[in-house]
Amino acid sequence: MANEDKLNRHVRDTWYVEYEEMNFPAIQKGWVLPADRWKEFDPFILMAEDWFKKGTFPDHPHRGFQTITYVIDGRLEHIDNGGGRDILEPGDVQYMNAGWAARHAEDGVEDDVAHTLQLWLNLPQEQKQSETLYQNVYAEDAPVVNVDEGTIKVYAGEVAGVKGPMETIVPITLSEVNLSEGASTTLELPENHNAFVYVLSGEVEVGGDQTPLKKHGVATLDYRANGESDKGSTLALNAKKRRTRVLVYSGLPIEETIVPYGPFVMNSMDEIREAFKDFRDGKFGPPAV
Template sequence: MAKENKAQPLQRQVKDHWYVNYNEMGFPSIQKGWVLPVDRWAEFDPFILMAEDWFKKGTFPDHPHRGFQTVTYVVDGRLEHIDNGGGRDILEPGDVQYMNAGWAARHAEDGVEDDIAHTLQLWLNLPKDKRNTETLYQNVYAEEAPVVPFEGGSVKVFSGNIAGTQGPLESIVPITLSEITLSEGAEYVLSLPENHNAFLYVLAGDIDAGKNEVNIKKHGVATLSFNDDGQEQNPSELNIKSNKRRTKVLVYSGAPIKEDIVPYGPFVMNTMEEIKQAFQDFCNGKFGPPAV
């Protein structure tokens, strides 16, 4: 009896890669770099942008959002979150906060006391039919994210199902977020849904990534090949090899939404008319009281 030939998983390749350029900012903001620049949102779909910021208290006081989600990873320092729904907390290095701005978020994100907060904030699109969803926040503390060890390292799972382990972050648009730590010479094969657009960011160290073994060092970003017509249940594989004693990589993935958007100021909508309406609603007090 003939054996059934199973299709081999897609082997992810590095499609494009670059290094973040940083600009000094006016105090209390200190430095900013664009990990994912906003003018390339169409190729990053469902991701819109990612900013890397160093800042002190007073940089991001009370402000509104509508129409998208954020995923904030604290690299260093302490980050205080305050929202006008009564939420208040302090996040420390390795913690992640998820926010669904939905129809009307109003919050503040600031350094604590004299700390310099160092964060990575990802903007994640919402489909048109979910832009008016309820505003919500979820903190995932570093110790709450499950860790799966492997030879020479480990993978921490914040969101999605990675290495047979489900992460605690529950976004309205499902994504995966994993933090991979490797020692020198260690290799890891990360399994991701084949239809997910994905990118990685090297927080520390030096890696060779993808089937094409592209070398990427600290502050390097890489977008990855994927099967746009694929199925969520079908896996793909991303090969990562560490070339340094201490390497740490963040990998994000999500299925494209395939809708035109207008990112403008603190809002992301589908048309400029909707952006104008969001500003009008904020001015008319529909976002609620300030976050203080």
């Protein structure tokens, strides 16, 4: 009976990312998750896909949320004012809890064009003043599960029987699925996690309704809002072209009203104004250089 009750994920909505050219040193940007739809994406706020060179994202502050940055191509240099400095390469991921006061820079390296996905992940109100921290997950440190004619790489949460190394404040999963043409696999995600899929290459059929999705396609999935975190749901993926590469994100909704404004995500405009004042007053610390 339990298996009969297991949620077989279906697609709620799909769209394709539209891109716009930017002013140099930025090159191109697209919104994978548009910021004005954060209520339906909860706990996710937005996700941007960017191509850029050195000088695009110099020293800047954040408060009240988390970021997950996936490097698709090129090299990304991260510098923060806590002394952190590193270079991330394709397949590497950085987790940042901005907490109460992050100040960092993200840039291309030398003449590289950095191509990244940056996801903004909300923090519960009681965690918006938490400690700032960073965690780099290098591609070779994420466990890989071999499936029929493909692989599943797990960065966060438990997927395919393994746990990813990323430690986030809000429960999430992040996995990268690579499949050959004609290959199929099924992921198990917590039934109460909101989830979405982004196709990096190839073509895939998503969910129990086998919704087709090509490169640059996004699909949001149904879930059980009143479900349990320890009960699984299934997500079917069927590759229709060779070298199909898909990112699957899921997270437990926070169900709070937020105000995303500039580099901050708080619960009210008063808190946004306070964040700007704290930054002007030097409470975020010295620049990240």
